[in-house]
Amino acid sequence: MEENEGKSIVIEKCFSTFTLIKENITVLDLSNNYNNIIEKNMQLPINLTELYLKHNELTEVPVSVLNLEKIKILDISFNNIQYFDDTPNFYETIEKLNISNNKLLGPPYWIWSEKCKHLFDVNIGLNMNITKSLDNAYFEELLKYNTLVTRITINNCMLIKHLKLLGTFPKAKELILGSSELRNMCFTNKIEEVPFNGLDKCCDIEILELSNTNIYSITHNINIYKNLKKINLSLNKLSGLPEEFCSLVKLEVCILSCNNLLYLPDNFCKLDKLNSLLIDSNSLCMLPENLCRLPNLSKLDLYDNYLYEAPDEIEKLLEIDLAQNYFDEPDSVDYINKKGKIRLSQRERYDGRKLEITTAESEYSKDETDDELLFSEKSEEKEADNRPLSSPEDWDSDEYWIPYFSRQSNVPQSEWLYFVKQKMKEGNFCPMDAHPIPIADKVKYEKLCHPRTEYESDGQFDDYSGDDS
Known part of the structure; x- marks a missing residue:
């Protein structure tokens, strides 16, 4: 108790100094257990442009924060806030808002209704109950707005029936719908195919993060994303890609790790701007011809597949991992160094050749007599x-x-x-x-x-009826 009071005194003294020179303070970080001070609604420096209130167990946005007029960056993540519908005085100046990892029961209404002119980056991810208040009327009202946000993070929000909400971000250039953190798997957004109704209105996307979102298929109109530079489809249930995927000619980074892919489209080598291709932990049994001849390809991850031979011309690549396939890895020092670069960001990988398990394709083999x-x-x-x-x-x-x-x-x-x-x-x-x-x-x-019932007879049928019948 005394220790907490001591901290409060120090902070209050600090704030008394702020009061004297508050016009000169533009950045303030009150993260990590300053909630006792914040709850007093004490006056904050009026010229603040950046305010950080992370990890404070806040249940609502303080009035003193709502009254600020010059905020450009507000981070109130990792709290217990349920609603943020009241329009703040800084709605005309706000540029970046982070309200992730809270307990929101609905998206902040003012983001849509006020059409903030400068707000370009919104992070409302990891709010598992954010669709609780989205009844039919409220949801339909939100769909009438088009925001100017260009970067939206809305991963792990249990978006299942409300994916159309993404259609209100038609200017989005970066969309983060998924996350590769396995600890949040049970809260993932459920998406079956891409594009879907809502995402098809975001045609200016350059970065699309869809990791661990339960995707089964990529549809033929994936080519609407002409400006796409990076796509992450890892940790999904994809078994193939359509030929139209090869129309994404601006694609530079393609992450397809941990799926069920058996092959890549024949025209995959049309992606001549591709510099990083991660397709580890799949079921690939073949690769497109001349894959390593892509002019800008420098990173290729083929770890843990069913390939029987290494691709040609791997010498020009800067990073490559060929382990756990049905062929022997190269043993050159150059290859070992390139493999080591990929594994700096990977864990628990094994070297060598995968043990091949032969299984009959049919009940009877052709060679049997x-x-x-x-x-x-x-x-x-x-x-x-x-x-x-x-x-x-x-x-x-x-x-x-x-x-x-x-x-x-x-x-x-x-x-x-x-x-x-x-x-x-x-x-x-x-x-x-x-x-x-x-x-x-x-x-x-x-x-x-269900065997067929057969009755034995010694020449006379059993008759249990009386003589008079």
């Missing part, structure tokens, strides 16, 4: 029965006829099966290998579970 097929069929029948061969005397036992079936229903699918299913969705025919459990096995299982 008739005798081998017959033997394998008998082996499967024995495994399905899950018991030793019996004698004819056992057939009279009721227990013998209880069906046994040991085949697992959730057979893990290989990358090839995943690829085949994707092609089936595009309208191709249905190959035999696409079924995780063959139809014949399903029929066999049904017969075992």
Whole structure:
């Protein structure tokens, strides 16, 4: 208690000095546990242009802050603020607002209604309940406004049904919708495809951060982003990219790490301004020809894929990682140094070649003979029965006829099966290998579970009716 009072006295004395020279103070940082002082609504220097109030357990924006008229940068992140709808006196001068990591129940209304002329950077990320107050009428009202914000951070806000809100930032050049921090995965924005309704109105985007947003597909109209320079699609569920992706000719940085990609579009080498391509932890089995001949490519991360050979002309690259594929890594000092540069920002990576696990693509291999097929069929029948061969005397036992079936229903699918299913969705025919459990096995299982009932007769039907019937 005395220690806290001592801190207050020091700060109050400091503020008494500020009162005398307050016209000369333009930057003030009251972050980290100064909430006792702030809650007194003490007078702040009137010429403040930058104010930092992080980590103060504030439940609302202090009146003394709202009354300031010259603020250009306001950081009130990491507090417990639920609402910030009252228009502050500095709405005409504010340029950067950070209200992330709070408990907002709705977006600050004045950002939309006042159409602030100088506000270009807004960070409202990590407000997990920010859509709580967005009922139909309020949400529709917000959609009528177009802000002038050019950089919007709105990651980890549980945006699912309110993605149209992004359409109110048509001037946006940098849009941060995702985050690679795994500790916030349960609060991610849920996006299934890109572009979506709302994002399609932000055609001037240059930087698009969509990491860990549950994306399944990139649609064909991705080419509306003619000015896109950087895109981060890591930690999603992408299995492929459309050819139109290759129309993003201004793209310089492309991050596709931790997806399910099997291949890149054939025209990927049209991205001649690309200087950094991160496509580690995917399922790549091939690469576009002449990938390393891209004139500006200097960083290539292919760690943990299913490639059988290294790309050509890797010598000109400045950073590259080829470990954990189905070929031996180069052992030159030059390659080791280039790999080390990539791994400065990576953790827990392994060197060497990936252990190849061979799995049959279909139930029967083409190289099997008739005798081998017959033997394998008998082996499967024995495994399905899950018991030793019996004698004819056992057939009279009721227990013998209880069906046994040991085949697992959730057979893990290989990358090839995943690829085949994707092609089936595009309208191709249905190959035999696409079924995780063959139809014949399903029929066999049904017969075992529901055997046909047969009655034995010694020449006379059982008749339980009376003689008079």
